[in-house]
Structures are given as structure tokens and as C-alpha cells.
Amino acid sequence: MEPILQIRHLSLSLPVKKGMVSILHDVSLDVAPGQILGLVGESGSGKSMTAFAVTRLLPGGGHEKLGGSIRFCGEELTEKSEKDMQAIRGRDISMIFQEPMTCLNPVFTIGRQMTDVIMTHQKISRAEAMKKAEDMLASVHIRQAADVLRCYPYELSGGMRQRVMIGIALSCRPKLLIADEPTTALDVTVQAKILYLIREACRRLGTAVIFISHDLGVISQICDTVAVMYSGHIVEAGKAADVFETPEHPYTRALMAAVPKFTVSAAAGDRLFAIPGIVPDPSEAMAGCRFAPRCPFATEICRTAPPSDTLTGAGHLVYCHNWQSAAPAIGVLRGKEAEA
Ligand SMILES: Nc1ncnc2c1ncn2[C@@H]1O[C@H](COP(=O)(O)OP(=O)(O)OP(=O)(O)O)[C@@H](O)[C@H]1O
Numbered sequence: 226m227e228p229i230l231q232i233r234h235l236s237l238s239l240p241v242k243k244g245m246v247s248i249l250h251d252v253s254l255d256v257a258p259g260q261i262l263g264l265v266g267e268s269g270s271g272k273s274m275t276a277f278a279v280t281r282l283l284p285g286g287g288h289e290k291l292g293g294s295i296r297f298c299g300e301e302l303t304e305k306s307e308k309d310m311q312a313i314r315g316r317d318i319s320m321i322f323q324e325p326m327t328c329l330n331p332v333f334t335i336g337r338q339m340t341d342v343i344m345t346h347q348k349i350s351r352a353e354a355m356k357k358a359e360d361m362l363a364s365v366h367i368r369q370a371a372d373v374l375r376c377y378p379y380e381l382s383g384g385m386r387q388r389v390m391i392g393i394a395l396s397c398r399p400k401l402l403i404a405d406e407p408t409t410a411l412d413v414t415v416q417a418k419i420l421y422l423i424r425e426a427c428r429r430l431g432t433a434v435i436f437i438s439h440d441l442g443v444i445s446q447i448c449d450t451v452a453v454m455y456s457g458h459i460v461e462a463g464k465a466a467d468v469f470e471t472p473e474h475p476y477t478r479a480l481m482a483a484v485p486k487f488t489v490s491a492a493a494g495d496r497l498f499a500i501p502g503i504v505p506d507p508s509e510a511m512a513g514c515r516f517a518p519r520c521p522f523a524t525e526i527c528r529t530a531p532p533s534d535t536l537t538g539a540g541h542l543v544y545c546h547n548w549q550s551a552a553p554a555i556g557v558l559r560g561k562e563a564e565a
Pocket residue numbers: 239240241246248266267268269270271272273274275284285439506507
């Protein structure tokens with residue numbers, strides 16, 4: 226299927242005290258209608274900045290530098306004015322975030338906030354907008370939607386608030402939904418319901434979704450395709466089932482090895498695997514691969530020259546010099562860690 230969003234060679238620099246700092250490097254992604262792309266990586270890898278670049282909600286106060294191309298529905302977003310982007314946000318592209326309380330206004334009812342969004346983009350009366358809001362809440366499986374519309378955000382549970390946010394985000398039937406860690410603050414049962422809701426809405430409305438999470442378990446449950454980010458680069462990308470079946474970048478393997486296993490036979494004292502080191506500061510200049518200092522398979526070339534994207538036999542894109550020689554089993558990483 227033709228992608229609705231096509232990001233090519235996206236770069237982003239943000240102003241800091243010492244000058245400009247490069248946050249994103251050569252990011253390329255595709256998302257098709259009715260499909261969910263998972264964007265995964267450790268904290269600080271650039272997931273949210275990629276989303277903010279698409280919606281142009283960047284923190285640079287207008288001094289940020291955006292390079293490359295973001296094509297949405299065949300139009301180039303990087304060339305749009307702020308006024309055009311305001312019309313696109315909420316109507317064609319919606320976002321939901323980790324903590325709905327920070328996005329919902331505490332002094333207005335849910336009904337008032339939902340109808341405000343609907344009436345910003347559609348020329349209809351408050352009563353008509355209220356009816357649409359009620360239908361939308363019902364479609365995200367909220368019973369007694371009319372009662373919820375009269376509630377203030379503090380009167381609802383975290384899971385209910387996130388359903389309301391999804392309802393608001395979908396109220397104008399956007400073509401693209403960006404969900405940035407939408408389930409991180411929820412318990413696992415509510416999380417499962419919210420994931421189901423996003424997946425079902427995406428299929429039913431044909432909405433393309435970018436689902437951001439640092440949780441590989443969540444990504445593997447909900448996504449069709451996946452892109453693994455590290456220090457502003459996409460280091461591995463492909464169909465989710467393929468990437469999780471045969472992860473080929475040492476960073477993807479390390480992330481998978483770091484997922485805690487639920488097993489009743491785990492002995493007290495068994496240690497969880499953690500990737501050694503931390504994500505480099507974006508202002509830190511590096512000649513080679515930015516994962517090299519933490520990579521157990523790094524060789525001289527990894528420290529001196531940046532890798533290029535390679536299409537592997539399994540059909541993933543991998544950004545690594547040594548993906549072929551690095552041992553394919555995830556367990557090998559645990560072994561290397563034990564030796565260190
Ligand atoms: N306002 C800012 N000015 C300069 N750099 C910033 C700013 N906001 C974030 N950054 C940097 O941009 C990089 C990417 O941040 P981003 O928020 O995209 O990470 P993330 O992958 O979403 O992490 P998390 O999982 O913690 O949300 C980080 O190194 C961060 O320090």
C-alpha cells in the first residue's frame with residue numbers, strides 16, 4: 226500500500242546555549258494507511274523529536290533547523306507555513322501523549338474540550354459537535370458517554386482519561402495518529418485495553434499510526450512495522466515480525482535481551498541484562514557509529530567511520546558495519562556481557 230507519510234533523510238538541529246546541536250540524523254520512515262509503525266529506543270534516542278518534527282511542534286522557538294523531506298498525503302510538510310500546520314494538526318494529524326492530564330484542561334468539562342476541537346476544524350454548532358463527541362466516546366468503548374462529557378478530567382481514572390484523549394484525537398478522523406508513550410503510565414490490564422483500542426480504531430478508520438514506546442513488548446503486540454532508534458539514527462527497520470524474529474543490529478538484540486523474562490523458575494540472584502553505558506549526549510562529536518562505545522561487537526572501523534544503511538537477507542534495513550559478523554543469537558550478547 227502507498228505510504229501516507231514518507232520521511233526521507235530528515236535531520237534536526239536545535240539551538241542550545243553553546244550553539245546548534247544535532248538531534249536527528251538521516252531519518253527515513255514510511256507509514257501506510259491502516260498500519261502501525263512502532264518507533265522504539267532508549268530514552269533520549271530521538272523518538273519524540275521525530276514526532277514533533279512531523280507536527281512541527283519543536284522546542285527551538287523557531288530557531289530549529291529541519292532538513293530532508295516529510296511528505297504527507299503527497300504534500301511537503303517542511304515547506305508549510307505555521308498557519309497551514311495549525312490547520313493540519315488536529316484535523317489530519319493528531320497526537321496523544323503519555324500523561325493525558327497534562328493535555329486535558331482541568332477547568333473545562335470533557336464535553337467542552339472535545340467540542341472545541343471538533344468546532345475548530347468543522348463548521349458545525351455546539352449541539353452537533355456534542356453529538357459527534359458522544360459518538361466518538363462510545364466508539365472508544367466508554368459507556369454512559371453523555372455522563373462522561375459532563376465530567377471534569379479529575380473525575381476520571383487514568384485509563385478513562387487516555388480513552389478520552391484517543392476519542393479527542395480521533396474526533397476529526399485524522400489520517401495520521403502519533404501516539405507518544407500512550408500506555409506507559411497505565412497498569413498492564415488497562416494498557417492492554419488501550420492498545421486494543423488504538424489497533425481497532427486504526428483498522429476501522431484506516432488511520433496510519435506512529436506508536437512510540439521504549440517497551441519492546443508493547444511494540445511487538447501492536448505494530449505492523451518497526452523502526453529502532455539510537456542517538457538520533459534509525460539503526461534497524463522492517464516488518465515487526467521479521468525484526469523480532471531475526472534482529473540483526475547489535476542494539477536491537479541488546480534491547481531484546483534487556484526485556485525481563487517472566488519465569489517462576491528464576492533463581493533469586495539471577496541478574497537482569499542491562500546495556501552497558503548510556504545514550505551519548507547529542508552534542509558529543511563521534512567519528513564512527515554512535516553505538517560503538519557500548520557495542521560488544523565494535524571493531525576499529527566502527528569507531529572511525531559512520532556505517533551506511535544495508536538491506537539484509539531478511540529484508541530489514543540495518544545501520545551497522547558488523548551486522549553479518551556479529552553473532553546472530555541474542556544470547557551471545559548476554560555471554561559477552563558476562564565476560565566483561
Ligand atoms: N529543547 C531541547 N533542546 C535541546 N535538546 C533537546 C531538547 N529537548 C530534547 N532534546 C534532546 O533531544 C534528544 C532526543 O530527545 P527525545 O525527547 O526525542 O527522546 P525520546 O527518544 O523521546 O526519549 P524518551 O523515551 O525519554 O521520551 C535528547 O538527547 C534530548 O536531550
